Amino acid sequence: MEEALNLDMIGAGLIIIGAGFGLGKIGSAAMEGIARQPEAAGKIQTAMIIIAALLEGVAFAALFAV
Template sequence: MEAMDVSMIGKGLIIIGAGIGLGMIGGRAMEAIARQPEATGKIQTAMIIIAALLEGVAFAALFA
């Protein structure tokens, strides 16, 4: 295998991991909102910040 092939596999694994992470974040946030509807704003804010950081890592992996 060439170095390019190995790096593409690594990038793919990072993207898959980011997708799984985003799904988990969304699911857990929905569970938290269902348990405490009055905390919806705080939960959504934290979820969006974490999701943005995770997407940043995924994009960095794609273009690095």
């Protein structure tokens, strides 16, 4: 039973690492896009927030599945 619990914790850790990596990539790409095209900052920021919220929702749901 303890082995299953340990594997659950490893899975939860991997979920958090993946979500953190994804959020970092989203933020990085958004900042690069805004630097290249400052006039599109509003659209880029809106898309970034929507994608980040969806990613957080999936990560949150996956943590409850573990």
